[in-house]
Amino acid sequence: MIRTPLRPLARVLQARARGENPDLIERENLAQRHRDMEGKARNQAQGRLLVMAGFFVCAYLAIGGRMAVMATSEPAEPTSYYAGSGIANQRADIVDREGRILATNFETHSLYAQPPQMIEPLVVADKLIEIFPDLDRERLVKDFTGKRKFLWIKKKISPEQMQAVHDIGDPGLMFGPREMRLYPNGKLAAHVLGGASFGKEGVSAAEVIGVAGVEKQFDDYLRDPANGGKPLALSLDLSVQDASEQVLAGGMKLMNAKGATSILMDAFTGEVISVVSLPDFDPNERPRPPTSGFDPSESPLFNRAVQGVYELGSTFKIFATAQAMELGLVGPETIVDIRGPLRWGRHKIRDFHNYGKELSVTKIIVKSSNIGTARLAQQIGVERQKGFLDRLGMLEPTPFEIVEAKGGKPLLPPNWSELSAMTISYGHGISTTPMHLAAGYATLANGGYYVAPTILKQNGPQLQGRVMSTRVAEDSLTMLRKVVSEGTASFAEVPGYSVGGKTGTADKPKPRGGYYDDKVIATFASVFPVHNPRYVLVVTLDEPEILAHGEKRRTAGWTAAPVAAEMVKRIAPLLGLRPHIEPAAQSSVTLTSN
Missing domain, CATH: 3.40.710.10 (DD-peptidase/beta-lactamase superfamily)
Incomplete structure (x- = not known):
C-alpha cells in the first residue's frame, strides 16, 4: 500500500536551505489534497445518482407494463386466500356411461365453537340441541364451560341449519367453508360408488377422500388437479x-x-x-x-x-x-x-x-x-x-x-x-x-x-x-x-x-x-x-x-x-334390444288348390 505523506519534507528542506518560506509549500500541498478529496466525493455522488436513476427507470417500466397488462385483460373478481386453503382440493365428478351425474361436490359449511368468546354458553347449548337433536347436551355444557378453546360441533351442516345457528347470535359459534361429496341419486349404485369422507381438515377447509368403492379406488385420479376436473366415466347405465x-x-x-x-x-x-x-x-x-x-x-x-x-x-x-x-x-x-x-x-x-x-x-x-x-x-x-x-x-x-x-x-x-x-x-x-x-x-x-x-x-x-x-x-x-x-x-x-x-x-x-x-x-x-x-x-x-x-x-x-x-x-x-320373434314350427297341414 502506498502512503502519501501529509508534508512534502524534501521540498521543505530544500526551501529552508535556500532561505525560502516553507509555509507556502505546505499550503499548496494542503490545497491539492482538498481538491483530490472533492473530486473523489463528486465521483461517488455521481455514481449514486446513476444507480438511483436506473432503479426509478426500472420501477416505472414495471408499473407501466403491469398497467398495460391490466388494461388489456378481462376484468375478474379477485380471489381471496385464507388459512387452510392449501388443503381445499376440488374433487372430480363421477358420471355414468351417458354422462349423468353419480357423484359431485356440494358447497356447505362446518360449525365449530370457541368457548372463551361465548356470552351465554348454557343458552347456546340448549338452542343447539333444538337444531341438532343428536348432540349430547351434557357434553356440550362441559365443553362450553371448561377450559377448551376450540371444538368441532358439526363437520357439515345444511343451509337451513346454518341460518338457525346464525340466529342464535352468539359470537362463540363460528362457521367454516366446506366442500362435501354429494350423491344425488341416494342409494342407487351405492356399493359401486362406495362413499367419501373428510381427510386432512382445517377450520377454513377440508380435503375430501374416498373411503370405499370407486371413490377410494380412483382417489388419486379424482383429486389430481392435472386432470382439469375431467369426470370419471363409469360403465354403469343409470336407467x-x-x-x-x-x-x-x-x-x-x-x-x-x-x-x-x-x-x-x-x-x-x-x-x-x-x-x-x-x-x-x-x-x-x-x-x-x-x-x-x-x-x-x-x-x-x-x-x-x-x-x-x-x-x-x-x-x-x-x-x-x-x-x-x-x-x-x-x-x-x-x-x-x-x-x-x-x-x-x-x-x-x-x-x-x-x-x-x-x-x-x-x-x-x-x-x-x-x-x-x-x-x-x-x-x-x-x-x-x-x-x-x-x-x-x-x-x-x-x-x-x-x-x-x-x-x-x-x-x-x-x-x-x-x-x-x-x-x-x-x-x-x-x-x-x-x-x-x-x-x-x-x-x-x-x-x-x-x-x-x-x-x-x-x-x-x-x-x-x-x-x-x-x-x-x-x-x-x-x-x-x-x-x-x-x-x-x-x-x-x-x-x-x-x-x-x-x-x-x-x-x-x-x-x-x-x-x-x-x-x-x-x-x-x-x-x-x-x-x-x-x-x-x-x-x-x-x-x-x-x-x-x-x-x-x-x-x-x-x-x-x-x-x-x-x-x-x-x-x-x-338397452335398445328389440324383441325377436322366433319362427313357429311348420304346420303339418298342406294346402292344395282345386
Whole structure:
C-alpha cells in the first residue's frame, strides 16, 4: 500500500536551505489534497445518482407494463386466500356411461365453537340441541364451560341449519367453508360408488377422500388437479341400474331372501352395465362398519357381487361340458353313463332326480345331472380342469376396479384330487363370487374369449386370451337355451329375447363347517339374446324360500330364474334390444288348390 505523506519534507528542506518560506509549500500541498478529496466525493455522488436513476427507470417500466397488462385483460373478481386453503382440493365428478351425474361436490359449511368468546354458553347449548337433536347436551355444557378453546360441533351442516345457528347470535359459534361429496341419486349404485369422507381438515377447509368403492379406488385420479376436473366415466347405465335395483328388491322380498345380488355385463367389452347388492345403503350417510364378532355379510356395506364367495352350484356344469367338448372328448350328442350313485372311495355322488341310465351331453345340462358332469370331469382330469378354470379367471380375485373386489378371493380345495375335480364340475368344492361367474359366462357369449369385468367405460371390445373355440361356445349357448326352453329354468323364459342360462342351487355352509339343511344359495346365470349374444345376467339370492303348490321351494328354478326373467323384461328395452320373434314350427297341414 502506498502512503502519501501529509508534508512534502524534501521540498521543505530544500526551501529552508535556500532561505525560502516553507509555509507556502505546505499550503499548496494542503490545497491539492482538498481538491483530490472533492473530486473523489463528486465521483461517488455521481455514481449514486446513476444507480438511483436506473432503479426509478426500472420501477416505472414495471408499473407501466403491469398497467398495460391490466388494461388489456378481462376484468375478474379477485380471489381471496385464507388459512387452510392449501388443503381445499376440488374433487372430480363421477358420471355414468351417458354422462349423468353419480357423484359431485356440494358447497356447505362446518360449525365449530370457541368457548372463551361465548356470552351465554348454557343458552347456546340448549338452542343447539333444538337444531341438532343428536348432540349430547351434557357434553356440550362441559365443553362450553371448561377450559377448551376450540371444538368441532358439526363437520357439515345444511343451509337451513346454518341460518338457525346464525340466529342464535352468539359470537362463540363460528362457521367454516366446506366442500362435501354429494350423491344425488341416494342409494342407487351405492356399493359401486362406495362413499367419501373428510381427510386432512382445517377450520377454513377440508380435503375430501374416498373411503370405499370407486371413490377410494380412483382417489388419486379424482383429486389430481392435472386432470382439469375431467369426470370419471363409469360403465354403469343409470336407467338400467335403477330398473335392476327395483326388480331385485322386489324379487328379494317376494322370495323371502335375506340378501341378493345381480350383475349385468357386456360380454364383448367386459363393461358392467349394472351391479346390485342388497341390502344397500345411502352413501350420503354411509353407516359405520360392523363391530368385531359380527358377520360381515350381515352388514349393508357388504358387496355380495364381489365380496360374497359362494358355492354357485350347477351353474358350473356348462364349464365342464365346454371343456370336454374343447378337448374332443365328447360332442353335444355323445351319450354318457349316468347310473348312480357314482362312488369314489366312501363318497357318493347322486342326482336330484332319477334320469335313467344314460343321457347325452346336452341332456346332462338340460336335466342338470351331477353324475353326468362328474363323469366328464374324470375324463378331463385334475390338471386340465385347473388350467381351464384358471384361463376363465376362476382362481384369483377379479380385476373389477373397486377396492372390495380384492377381498373376493376364490376358495379352492387344499388338495385338488379327482374327487375335488368331480364335485367342482357341478359347482361344489369351489367358491367364487358372482362376478367370477359373469366373466365365465361372457366367455361363452363372445365366442370363447376371456374378458375381464370392468367398471370403466370402454371404447370397444376388450377380448383377451382364447379359452375355447367358437364352435364350442356356440354349442354351449345352444345347451343353455334348451335349459330355459325345455329344462330346469322354464320360469326364465322371456318371449322375444331368447334367454339361455343355467340354474344353480347350493346348500349354504355353516360358519363352523358343514351345511344347513334348509338354507341355500340360489343362482341363475344367463346370456341374452342367444341368437345374437350380447349380455350376461347373473342373479343370486341368499336363503330364498317360496311357497308354491303347497310346498316350500328353494331351488334356483323357482326363485332366481323368475327374478332374472322379470329383470330382462325391464332392462332389455332400455338397452335398445328389440324383441325377436322366433319362427313357429311348420304346420303339418298342406294346402292344395282345386
